[in-house]
Amino acid sequence: MSxxxxxxxxxxxxxxxxxxxxxxxxxxKRLRMCVTGLIRHERIESTFARCDETRGYxxxxxxxxxxxxxxxxxxxxxxxxxxxxKDLIHKLFKVIVPRYENHRSSYTQLYMLPKELPGxxxxxxxxxxxxxxxxxxxxKQRETKYFxxxxxxxxxxxxxxxxxxxxxxxxxxxxTADNIDIDSIQNQYIQDSLVDNDxxxxxxxxxxxxxxx
Amino acid sequence: MHARKLTCLxxxxxxxxxxxxxxxxxxxxxxxxxxxNDLFEAEKQRQLSLYERxxxxxxxxxxxxxxxxLIMNKGISTPYxxxxxxxxxxxxxxxxxxxxxxxxxxxxxxxxxCQLSFLHFRDEDPRMVNKAFWxxxxxxxxxxxETAFKEEFYIQLCSFPKPDVRSGSFVYDxxxxxxxxxPSSVELRCISQIGSRLKEKDCKFERLDMTIExxxxxxxDNKYKLQQIPSIAxxxxxxxxxxxxxxxxxxxxxxGPMISTTALxxxxxxxxxxxxxxxxxxxxxxxxxxxMPTQLQLHYWTYEQLxxxxxxxxPALMPGTETQTDILESTEPAKQQAVD
Numbered sequence: 001m002s003x004x005x006x007x008x009x010x011x012x013x014x015x016x017x018x019x020x021x022x023x024x025x026x027x028x029k030r031l032r033m034c035v036t037g038l039i040r041h042e043r044i045e046s047t048f049a050r051c052d053e054t055r056g057y058x059x060x061x062x063x064x065x066x067x068x069x070x071x072x073x074x075x076x077x078x079x080x081x082x083x084x085x086k087d088l089i090h091k092l093f094k095v096i097v098p099r100y101e102n103h104r105s106s107y108t109q110l111y112m113l114p115k116e117l118p119g120x121x122x123x124x125x126x127x128x129x130x131x132x133x134x135x136x137x138x139x140k141q142r143e144t145k146y147f148x149x150x151x152x153x154x155x156x157x158x159x160x161x162x163x164x165x166x167x168x169x170x171x172x173x174x175x176t177a178d179n180i181d182i183d184s185i186q187n188q189y190i191q192d193s194l195v196d197n198d199x200x201x202x203x204x205x206x207x208x209x210x211x212x213x
Numbered sequence: 214m215h216a217r218k219l220t221c222l223x224x225x226x227x228x229x230x231x232x233x234x235x236x237x238x239x240x241x242x243x244x245x246x247x248x249x250n251d252l253f254e255a256e257k258q259r260q261l262s263l264y265e266r267x268x269x270x271x272x273x274x275x276x277x278x279x280x281x282x283l284i285m286n287k288g289i290s291t292p293y294x295x296x297x298x299x300x301x302x303x304x305x306x307x308x309x310x311x312x313x314x315x316x317x318x319x320x321x322x323x324x325x326x327c328q329l330s331f332l333h334f335r336d337e338d339p340r341m342v343n344k345a346f347w348x349x350x351x352x353x354x355x356x357x358x359e360t361a362f363k364e365e366f367y368i369q370l371c372s373f374p375k376p377d378v379r380s381g382s383f384v385y386d387x388x389x390x391x392x393x394x395x396p397s398s399v400e401l402r403c404i405s406q407i408g409s410r411l412k413e414k415d416c417k418f419e420r421l422d423m424t425i426e427x428x429x430x431x432x433x434d435n436k437y438k439l440q441q442i443p444s445i446a447x448x449x450x451x452x453x454x455x456x457x458x459x460x461x462x463x464x465x466x467x468x469g470p471m472i473s474t475t476a477l478x479x480x481x482x483x484x485x486x487x488x489x490x491x492x493x494x495x496x497x498x499x500x501x502x503x504x505m506p507t508q509l510q511l512h513y514w515t516y517e518q519l520x521x522x523x524x525x526x527x528p529a530l531m532p533g534t535e536t537q538t539d540i541l542e543s544t545e546p547a548k549q550q551a552v553d
Contacts (some may be wrong), residue, residue, distance in 0.1 A: 148334060148343045148378065149509045152519050155379050159522065 001137045004106040007056045012049055021058055036084045038108075039092060042132035048112055048125035055108050057082065059132070061108045065199055099131050106130070111137050241364040245434045251433045251465045253457070257421055264288045271326045277303075285323060293319045293417075293473065306332035306471050306508065308342045316341060319473035321420045334508040338498045342472075347376035348384040349418065349460075350504045354483065356463030357408045358387050360498060365391045370465065371437040371497065374529035382484060382501040382523035386532040388437065390493050394486070400484050405502070408481035412507070416461035418426060418471040428455040428466070437493065437532070438466060480505040480516065485524040491533045501527055 015029040022029075037044045044051070061082050070073035070093035079089045081128040100107050101181065113124040128138055144150055162170070168189050219309040233441055240248070268287040272295055274280060292310035296303040296319075309332040310317040313325075316332075323329075332342050341360075351373040359368050369388040376383065396404075423431075423448045432438040445466060446455050458467050460475055483502040491497050505511055511519075 142335075142339045146340050146343070147509060148339070148346065149511050149515075150507060151343065151378050152381060153515060156518055156522055157379055191466050 003059045003106070005055060005059060005110075006201065007052075009068040012053050013028060016051070032082055032084055035061060036088060037131065039088045039096065041087065043126065043128035043134050045113070045126050047120070051125035052109055055110055057095040058127075058129075059107055062092070062096060066100060068094070069097075086192060090157050091146070095127065103130070107139075131171050143169060145164065216244045218411060220492065231443065232545070233376045238380055238460050242359050242362075243364070245291070246462050247465075248434075249431050250459075250462055252427070253421065253464055254458055256427055257419070259420055260419055260421070261289070262434050270323055271451060272329050272345055273327070274299075274325065274329045276330045288322050288324060290328060291320050291322055292317060292331070295323075296331065305476070306333055308333060308477060308506075309470055316345070316470045318418060318420050318470045320417050321470075330429070334506050342377050343473055344376045344472050346468065346477070346506055347378050348373075348469070350387050350393075350478070350481070351376065351467055352418075352458060352460065352467060352471065353408055353411060353475065353478065353504075354383060354385045354482070354500060355387070355465055355484070355501050356460065357404060358385065358389075359463065361404045361407055362389075369435050369437055371493065371532045372441065373467075373528075375527065380527050380529065381519065381525075382503055382527050384487065384527045384529055386547050386552045387498055387500055389498050390496055392500050393488075394497055394498070396486055401486075403435055406500075408478075408483070408504075411461070411475040412478055415474050415476040420469060420471070422454045423457060425453055425455060428457065431457070431464070432466070442466070477506050477508070478504055479507040482520055482523075484520050485526075487526050489531060491531055495535045497532065499527065 011027075014023075014030055016022055017030040018026045030050070031054055034046065034050060035058050038054060038058050044054075046054075061078060064075050064078050069078065076089075079092055080086070083089055083092065087175065096107075107130055109128050109130055111126040111128075113126060115123065128134070128137070145154075146166070165173075168186065171185050171189065175185070262286070265291070268288045269284050272283040272285050272289075272297060274283060278300060281299075283298055285295060292306055292307075292312065296307060307319060310319055311328075311332060312323065313327045318533060333339065334342055334346070336342065338546075355370045355373065359370065361367055367390050371388055373383070373385045392548070428442050428446075429439060432442065436507045442455055445468075446453055449455065449468075453464055456468055458465055458469060458471055460471075481502065481504045482502060485501045487499045487550040489499050491499045501523055503520055505516065
């Protein structure tokens with residue numbers, strides 16, 4: 001199984017999340033709390049590193065749950081381990097898994113928040129489950145494709161590329177037939193160019209002759 | 214001037230047809246314009262006088278600053294008047310109105326209870342507005358060409374094709390009364406300046422529906438328009454009406470809709486003049502130009518590239534082929550988008 005998000009092979013250590021010397025068990029405890037919070041509230045805000053680390057575990061959890069279903073012992077054990085509040089096991093299998101039934105991309109979305117000064121001193125992030133009921137983090141941008149200026153500039157750019165493209169590519173794009181025979185077009189193109197060159201040569205020869213005369 | 218008066222006096226006793234013939238041949242563009250304006254004004258007053266008793270219509274406006282209901286005068290109040298009740302900004306910036314889902318000119322009177330909203334250049338999908346702007350630019354180009362030349366050249370506007378923004382230039386096909394004319398860049402710039410000065414003049418586009426007879430009387434001095442009027446009328450909604458627009462002193466036939474005023478036109482450049490080979494006339498030219506609205510900014514380098522592109526001969530329909538003016542367009546936005 002591969003996650004549909006970019007992730008690092010080396011884990012962040014999170015030393016001292018619960019005070020000095022909390023160690024690897026402290027890290028796991030922190031991540032379990034974050035995953036539980038994510039499934040509970042569907043959007044959490046924390047340091048960017050912690051959100052990023054949580055993301056991989058949350059994705060894996062949802063993936064296992066959707067793959068094996070709630071009647072599988074292994075899936076149930078994993079859910080039981082990661083979700084500290086046990087009522088969320090029901091939510092995971094009955095609400096979140098059906099939501100991502102026809103989903104092709106990742107289940108979660110990660111945003112970096114702007115730096116706050118004076119503030120916590122670390123990069124902050126927002127991690128959310130896709131399809132949550134909250135308002136959008138990034139507001140929807142206005143469509144500017146059909147502005148008069150943009151339409152004109154768009155056509156200008158297309159025309160520019162059309163003229164700059166090689167005649168060989170243009171010929172292929174111009175043919176509207178379903179089965180394009182690229183080899184024949186290429187051969188024809190080579191022949192045409194050879195003919196052009198021959199003409200050029202003959203012209204040169206003639207000019208030389210004239211000079212000799 | 215004297216000579217023409219004399220000819221008129223000489224032929225006073227002749228039958229009317231002869232007199233008409235002479236008078237049409239001798240008029241200059243300025244006099245024709247004055248005559249058309251008088252006819253337009255008279256027809257407008259006549260249509261206004263039909264509403265002796267003022268009736269009220271209920272207009273439900275949706276949009277900024279807040280949705281509201283207005284009580285307006287039937288056949289007199291326009292969407293622009295509605296905008297005046299809200300803020301000055303809306304009246305200045307709105308290009309077209311949407312009345313009951315149909316595109317409506319800003320200065321066209323409202324006829325019934327309706328839903329109203331305004332369209333701008335910076336909407337999510339301003340394609341209809343762009344088309345109206347392009348059409349209005351063609352209209353203005355016609356007006357500029359009629360005023361630009363000396364009196365000895367009798368300019369007759371022929372037609373302008375459907376607006377197509379993607380072609381990169383708006384077009385007017387015109388009979389310039391000169392067999393060989395290739396203007397220099399300075400000449401083109403001088404003519405373009407007449408159009409770009411319209412921004413300060415702030416001429417509003419007025420719309421008037423009239424019968425075929427009235428339209429023929431108005432365009433007797435233009436043989437091309439006179440020829441087109443029956444086919445244009447047959448394709449109108451009521452099958453016997455012609456829609457005429459006026460901006461400033463220029464009057465032309467178009468199905469519309471047009472933009473609100475010429476103040477929305479910022480840059481206006483006539484880029485090229487091409488001689489056409491048509492059966493209609495030996496002195497037919499295709500004049501092309503490009504313009505920009507006030508609300509949209511563009512870097513001067515990019516604009517220069519666009520001007521260079523607009524110099525190519527526009528591939529739109531030539532005059533003399535079947536569909537001459539932009540009469541085949543429907544006024545419903547959904548259909549037009551499907552065409553796009």
